[in-house]
Structure formats: C-alpha cells, structure tokens
Amino acid sequence: MGNGGVEEMGDATKKESIRVLAMQFAYDPQAPLFADFNLSVFPGSRCLLIGANGSGKTTLLKILAGKHMVGGQEVVRVLGRSVFHDTQLVCSGDLAYLGGSWSKTVGSAGEIPLQGDFSAEHMIFGVEGADPVRRDKLIDLLDINLQWRMHKVSDGQRRRVQICMGLLHPFKVLLLDEVTVDLDVVTRLDFLDFLKEECDERGATIVYATHIFDGLETWATHLVYIQDGELKRTREITQVDELKHSGNLHSTVESWLRLETKLEKKKKTIPPTQSQKTSPYGFSPFSSSRHMAYYR
C-alpha cells in the first residue's frame, strides 16, 4: 500500500505485473466510471476483485485485458507494457483473459465461437504452440471428454473447454471474470488449486472477479473492493480485520455491501450541494475525447 496513492498488492520488492495510475474511463462522459483509479499488483498475487453489481469489476478487467482504451495509455500497464496497443501481450499468451462470453480470443485467429459443431479435441488441439504435458494436465484436471461436440454440451462442459483453451499457454497474468459459476464443486476446487500452483511455482498473477466466495479465504492473497469505480479497500487477505474475526469471506463481503447500501441510501436523503449538481463526482465532467470509451 502507499507509494504516492497507488494501491499495491503483493511483494513490493518485485516489479509490478499490473500498474494502473490515475486511470480515467467513461462509458458516458457525463458520468465517468473510473475517475482516478490506482492499483499495483505484484507477481505471485491472487487478487479477488469484489464489489456490488455494476461497481466496475468487468470494466476494470476488460481495461486490463486491453479491450477498452483509456486516456493516456501509459497509465495502464501489464508486464510493463501498454495493454491496448501491445497486442503481442495477448497473442503470446503472457496475458490471458477469461470472461463471461462463450468465445475466446486465441492469438490472431480472433474470436472463435465455442458453440459450433466442433469436437472438444478440435478446439483444444487447434490452439497452436501448446505444451502437450500442460495440455494433458488441463484436460485431465477439467475432466474433458475430447469427443464432446461443442454445440451439444452443457454450459459447464463448454466452460471447461473454454478454460482449458485459455490456460494452455503458461500465462504470466490471468484475468478471470466469474468463470467458475458453471463449474461443479469438485472441478471448481481442482481448478482453483491449479491456479494457486501457477502463482506459487511460476510467480503468475491472477485477478479474479467473483460473487462466489466458497473456499476463497485460503486461496486469495489479496482483496480489492471497489464501489462505483472507486477503490474502497485493498488489503492482504490476512490483514482483513473482519475476516480475522469471522473467518468467513462471504459474511465479510456481505457486511461491506450492506454498509455500502446503507450509506448510499443515507446520501440520497441529503440534498446535493451546488457543485454536486453540476457533476455527481464533484469535478467537471470529462469533455475531451481522450476520456471517451473505445471498445474491442
């Protein structure tokens, strides 16, 4: 923590895997989602990204994955590189993003649909440059039947193939957006163990946005809690007081969200000042196109 207002996650003696500095981003220039967002994440960290619906988790992960452009690219760096411009980061497999959609960007091949009449084998073995040992390990771990036809499998089975394809290359940074929601309990826990190993043994970095906290107390190294695009809490998980007392991440997050709702309700009952009427964020709305959203 600290360092000129930049929130730091992990071993600060190492070079950051992710650095976000004074980031601004707006879907709507009149209501910026991120106004001055700072975050540093170091190798080996497993950060849980937590927040209410609409708080900005997916948007942040997409920005970190280079899918949204933000003003001044020097402020969002992954592995020291500008994510939006440096497409090699994703193509090389160093930066992996697994999100909610049923498609996965695989190198320069673009978006490959996971619902066509293809076999799981065709999909998985179609990813070039994969290490066969790692591939076999993932197929085994995710209990994938290579004969599955992608247009006939269940959501959970399709998700397993998506995860397998996304992890075939030994990523350095992995961004996960609620991808375990369709997995059965055993597959989810085995998958989380695999990811833990990747961080402990290779120094990989993971940022994982989720609303499901089962088993994550001992998995995560850090918590990053955001509210309406604002970073509210960043802590090593062992330093979270509420968690020390309850030992339960679910109830800890529940208490934060309930407090947030309460404060929001309270705020709505107080009449806004003149400056707040001009801008809900207390500063001029962004007018420059530099702050507008660009999508991939």
Ligand SMILES: Nc1ncnc2c1ncn2[C@@H]1O[C@H](COP(=O)(O)OP(=O)(O)OP(=O)(O)O)[C@@H](O)[C@H]1O
């Ligand atoms: N493409 C878009 N265009 C305009 N506004 C958007 C777009 N995507 C998201 N938003 C808005 O940005 C805010 C943050 O959305 P985001 O999806 O990042 O939240 P989230 O924390 O991931 O939510 P959830 O927990 O529901 O997945 C929300 O208010 C949402 O309405």
